[in-house]
Amino acid sequence: MRAGLSSALCRSGAPRSLRSRPVGARSGKGRRTGAWAAIAAALLALAAIPAALAAQPAGGAPPQLTKVSNIGAWCWFADPRAVYAFGRTYIGWVDGQGYVVVATLRDGKVRRTRIAHPGPMGFRDDHDDPALLVEPDGRITAFYSHHNGPFMLYRTTKNPHDVKSWGAEQAVPTHRGQNTYANPVRLSSESKTYLFFRGDVQPTFATRSSKGKWSTAKTLVSEPGENPYMKVASNDRDKIAFAFTNGHPRGPVTNIYYAEYRKGTISHADGRAIAKLKSAPFRPADSDEVYDAQAHAGRRAWIHDVALTKDGKPVLVYATFSDDGYSHRYEYARWTGKKWAVHAIAEAGGPMTTDPIERYYSGGVVLDHRDPRIVYASVQQGSEHEILRFVTRDGGLSWKRKAITSSSPTDNVRPFVPRNLPKGNNELLWMRGFYDRYRTFQTSIVAAP
Numbered sequence: 001m002r003a004g005l006s007s008a009l010c011r012s013g014a015p016r017s018l019r020s021r022p023v024g025a026r027s028g029k030g031r032r033t034g035a036w037a038a039i040a041a042a043l044l045a046l047a048a049i050p051a052a053l054a055a056q057p058a059g060g061a062p063p064q065l066t067k068v069s070n071i072g073a074w075c076w077f078a079d080p081r082a083v084y085a086f087g088r089t090y091i092g093w094v095d096g097q098g099y100v101v102v103a104t105l106r107d108g109k110v111r112r113t114r115i116a117h118p119g120p121m122g123f124r125d126d127h128d129d130p131a132l133l134v135e136p137d138g139r140i141t142a143f144y145s146h147h148n149g150p151f152m153l154y155r156t157t158k159n160p161h162d163v164k165s166w167g168a169e170q171a172v173p174t175h176r177g178q179n180t181y182a183n184p185v186r187l188s189s190e191s192k193t194y195l196f197f198r199g200d201v202q203p204t205f206a207t208r209s210s211k212g213k214w215s216t217a218k219t220l221v222s223e224p225g226e227n228p229y230m231k232v233a234s235n236d237r238d239k240i241a242f243a244f245t246n247g248h249p250r251g252p253v254t255n256i257y258y259a260e261y262r263k264g265t266i267s268h269a270d271g272r273a274i275a276k277l278k279s280a281p282f283r284p285a286d287s288d289e290v291y292d293a294q295a296h297a298g299r300r301a302w303i304h305d306v307a308l309t310k311d312g313k314p315v316l317v318y319a320t321f322s323d324d325g326y327s328h329r330y331e332y333a334r335w336t337g338k339k340w341a342v343h344a345i346a347e348a349g350g351p352m353t354t355d356p357i358e359r360y361y362s363g364g365v366v367l368d369h370r371d372p373r374i375v376y377a378s379v380q381q382g383s384e385h386e387i388l389r390f391v392t393r394d395g396g397l398s399w400k401r402k403a404i405t406s407s408s409p410t411d412n413v414r415p416f417v418p419r420n421l422p423k424g425n426n427e428l429l430w431m432r433g434f435y436d437r438y439r440t441f442q443t444s445i446v447a448a449p
Contacts, residue, residue, distance in 0.1 A: 066108050069445040071096030073126040073431055074414065075438065076304060076364055077181040077198075077229060078144075082418035082429055085134045086161045089418045089427060092130035092142055093445050098123055100130050100144050102163050105447060115155050115166050119146050126438045133184040133193065134420075143172075143182035143195060147438075150177045152197055152206075152217075174217045176200035183231075189238040196220065196242075201227035202281070203244060222281035226251060233306045233314075233369065238262055243306035243316045246284040249325070249360045254300040256291035256318050256333070257284045258340075269314060269335045290316060290333045290340050298323070301331075302360055307367040313337065315372035317365045319348060325359035326350050330377050332396040343396035346388075349380020352413045355437040364414035364430075376404070376415040376428060385411040387430055404448065410434060413443070425449075 072093040074081050082091040088106035095101050098118025104111045119125055127147035135141055138160030145152050152172040158165040176199055183196040191210040198204065203221040208214050221228050226247035233241045240261040245254050259266050259274055259282070266274045268288050275282045293300050301320045308314055316333040328348035333340050345365070353361045363378025363385040375390040387404040405412045415430040426449055433443035 064108075064449055066105065066110070066447040067444055068103060068105060068110055068429070068447050069093055069095060069101065069112070071124075071442060072101065072445040073124075073435070073438075073441045073443050074129040074416075074445070075126045075181070076366075076414055076416075077183075077231070078127075078129050078131045079183055079232070079416075080132055080419040081129065081416050083132050083134055084418045084420045084422070084425070084427075085140075086138065088161075089447075090132050090134075090140055090163065091418075091429065091445065091447075092132055092144075094124055094126050094129045096124060098125060098128065100128060100142070102130060102132070102140070102142050104163050111163060113164050113166075115142055116144060116153065116169065123439055124441070126441065127180050131182040131184055133186060136186075141184070143184050143197075145179045145182065145197070147180050148178040148201075149180065150174075152179045152182060152195065152199075154182075172206050172217065173214050174199055174204070174206070175219075176217075179204075181230075185232060185234040185240055186236065187234065187238055187240070188236060194240065196230065196232050198227070198230075203228055203230040203242075205280075219281040221284060223247060223284055228284060229303060231303050231306045233308055235308055235312065239308065239312060241306050241308055241314045243290070243303045243314070243318075244284065245301065245303055249300040249302045249321060251300075253293050253298070254302065255284070255289055255293050256301050256303055256316065257287045258290050258306075258314060258316065258335075259287035260314065269340070270338075288340065291318065291320070291331070291342065293320075296320065300360075302362070304330075304362070304365045305367045307369040307372040309334075309372055315367060317345070317367055317375060319360075319362040319365065321360055328362045330362070330365045330375075330379075332375065332392070334372075334395060336395070341395055345375060345390055345396070345399060346377065346379055346401070348377065349385070352378065352385055352411055353435055353437055355440075358437050361435075361437075363411070366415050366417060368417045369419060370417075370421060370423070375399075376417065378411075378413045378415060378430070381406070384408050385413050387412045387415050387428070404428065408432075411443075 074093045088104045092102045099114040100116035125147045130142035130144040133141045139157045141156040143154045155166045181198045185194045193208040196205045202219050205220050206217040223246050230244035242259050299320045303318045305317045313335045320329050330345040333342045351359045352363045365377040368374035378385045389402045390399045413431050429447050431443040432446045435441045
């Protein structure tokens with residue numbers, strides 16, 4: 001078992017195009033035989049029990065691993081991918097035939113149902129994955145769209161807590177096409193639901209009143225000629241946090257920005273107004289520049305997550321890249337109340353994909369929204385990506401790390417902590433298997449406590 005990150009392995013910048021081992025492929029290690037070997041193995045297993053999640057049995061599967069899906073995947077720009085409510089976890093993904101699936105996970109038992117048809121050509125595409133919202137009456141709404149599709153779509157369960165019975169598919173009144181990446185938020189102080197998504201390759205939003213009426217969609221952030229990527233978080237009462245880029249990291253310069261919404265106004269982290277929401281869009285340059293690529297030798301960035309601390313301060317995690325895109329680093333930025341403090345978390349290794357076009361697809365880094373001092377990240381160790389847990393007690397200056405998976409026969413990527421988990425519940429979800437790109441994957445969704 002690895003005690004920590006190997007800097008030599010983590011900094012490996014070699015393309016991984018030669019690695020094409022299918023899901024479940026074994027490393028070829030032989031089994032021990034004989035009575036003494038069996039006794040030794042048993043003693044080693046007993047010694048490993050206190051390290052539960054940090055240890056791995058032969059074959060690389062974490063203890064108590066629950067296989068939520070067979071073939072399944074999600075992107076990291078539609079959230080929440082999973083929410084906890086009513087004693088169970090609700091999880092959404094795209095299956096191997098391109099269907100949108102929503103499931104519940106409770107006591108290791110999975111109940112799943114397909115809720116939407118596949119793409120126009122019947123292909124799978126992880127951008128079609130649903131984002132979930134728990135309605136005030138206990139019903140579940142799933143928002144989704146085809147990758148750059150003509151509509152943002154949604155369905156709501158007919159009954160509270162039940163993912164087996166769904167109402168009719170409906171469309172949000174979007175203003176343009178090329179829609180994807182749903183991010184629903186409900187603010188209790190306004191009795192209103194906000195749906196943020198990418199529309200015409202720009203961050204966009206629409207609102208739904210308590211009576212169920214939708215507004216016409218409106219662009220939130222505009223960067224002409226580019227396609228900004230945005231992550232969203234909320235305190236569920238009166239504040240929404242936005243972390244976003246000014247474009248795709250394949251572009252020449254990609255920075256990270258931050259803004260927030262409260263009581264009708266878009267503001268900087270320090271509260272200075274940027275614009276009224278009704279006056280949107282605003283430009284990325286109008287908001288807080290958290291990460292400046294040019295100030296870091298042109299090292300481009302891609303946002304992965306944003307969260308709010310208990311006292312309302314934003315925290316961001318993102319990936320930065322070498323010039324060729326084959327060396328990734330995870331970084332952590334937090335608002336101190338006076339400035340943005342930025343620190344490295346870890347070298348992440350190379351991309352999770354074998355497709356050179358998508359070489360900016362990191363294994364993934366995500367915050368525990370209950371306590372943003374806790375970070376889960378997929379880091380390349382050897383030929384595979386493993387899940388690690390990072391904890392900081394000094395604002396990101398130093399990190400204590402723990403292996404969740406190790407010595408795996410396949411990749412472990414795109415971790416996610418279900419939203420609204422109760423205290424003491426350490427459930428973690430991720431994709432496990434071989435991933436080439438967003439239409440060609442052989443991953444499953446798995447869960448570990």
